[in-house]
Amino acid sequence: MTFWQFITQNRLQILSLTAEHLRIVGISIFLAAVVGIPLGILISRRPFLDKPVLGIANIIQTMPSLALFGFLLPVPWIGARADRLAILALALYALLPLIRNTYTGIKGVDRSIVEAARGMGMTDRQLLWQVELPLSLNVIIAGIRVATVISVGLATIAAAIGAGGLGEFIFRGLAMVNNQEILAGAVPAALLALTADFSLGRLEKWLAPR
Amino acid sequence: MPTDPVIEFKNVSFALNGGALVSGLNLAIHPGETVVFLGRTGSGKTTTLKLINNLHSPTQGDVLVKTRSTRDWDPIALRRMIGYVIQEIGLFPHFTVARNIGLVPTLENWPAERVHQRIQELLRLVGLDPQFAVRYPRELSGGQRQRVGVARALAADPPFLLMDEPFGALDPITRMDLQNQFLSLQQRLAKTVVFVTHDLHEALRLGTRIALMEAGKLVTVLTPQQFMKSDQQLVKAYVEAFTAGQP
Secondary structure (H helix, E strand, C coil), rough: HHCCCCCCCHHHHHHHHHHHHEEEEEHHHHHHHHHHHHHHHHHHHCHHHHHHHHHHHHHHHHCCCCHHHHHHCCCCCCCHHHHHHHHHHHHHHHHHHHHHHHHCCCCCCCCHHHHHHHCCCHHHHHHHHHHHHHHHHHHHHHHHHHHHHHHHHHHCCCHCCCCCCCCHHHHHHHHHHCCCHHHHHHHHHHHHHHHHHHHHHHHHHHHHCC | CCCCCCCCEEEEEECCCCEEEEEEEEEEEECCCEEEEEECCCCCCHHHHHHCCCCCCCCEEEEEEEEEEECCCCCCCCHCEEEECCHHHHHCCCCCHHHCCCCCCCHHHHHHHHHHHHHHHHHHHCCCCCCCHHHHHHHHHHHHHHHHHHHHCCCCCCEEEECCCCCCCHHHHHHHHHHHHHHHHHHHHHEEEEECCCHHHHHHHHHHHHEEEECCCCEECCCCHHHHHHHHHHHHHHHHHHHHHCC
């Protein structure tokens, strides 16, 4: 049986696992953005917080993913279902690029523009919404892009704890020493990552201040 | 013509991280004047300007605007009545010319129709074609951008204008053109202007008085006529450097 035959035979399962994969990644990036972007804004406003917050996000980032899954297992409600666990873990991994890019994006807005805005009598909130966020939006999108690509890859490992997604093919293939199974998970996952990278890259370019 | 000063420095010092940027400054500025702070890079003239709109707060002494200390002003209310022009980079790159100019009126919640009228009026006032309204700052030349900067500062008709080397980055001909425009505007509008430059020629042309600064201290305040005749050493150094370039 060729790889192509394997794909066509299992196309329904591939599609449903891809959808599951996307759901896990989508929800976790959303959660990470909801937490990470405000945190990035906060530490750009309170300089004494930047090192501790970025430090903690960095530590999470360095933890091996399987260890993090195991680590979160005893947490009530979260540990009860594998997909919740996977979503939380992926969201934690996505935090660092989101916090860091929001922070550096805002800090990177030209000081003279910020000073002009203050000199015009903008309040802190007006400065944030009308000047700093629009001018750093492309950098924040770049953070979402990096986080998404990392998550698509990491989500395959979530199958090890039974969370589903394209990793199921990969783990099954590894256990049965079947390359076609492995590729049936790995190729769509790679395509997902490339598509996300490309489309968010376009968005980032489009939003860049000209 | 003895009028009460509208901006007054009372023994003002400002230090940042232990280093004094401005020290012991005393100066009273009267309505309708154009006071030009002249000095070298790092002499404290820009810092002095920022003390007026409370972008810096004095570490000692008081800056009084309309007889009230900048410490007691709500900084937002204070800044909205002070137009602020800085080198061209201060325009918002993601706003059109119209939105840049209409910024303060919009912040002040003027009705949209009135903001629009005001933008048209200001474009004419600074000598720009109304079709520029929809362009972005990057699509303009340096001189056009600077006109937009002036229009933006004048938008809400503030009684005060702070100008921080507004024409510094322009070529000599455009600079001369904008200086002329400034003079004719000032004749009509009679704002109280505080202007910062390191160019004596500009100071002599635009200022009703020239405040010479050196190393964070105010050396002297003279009218342009007095400045050219003064025998103070530092003033002479400026005049000599200036006339040395003349044929």
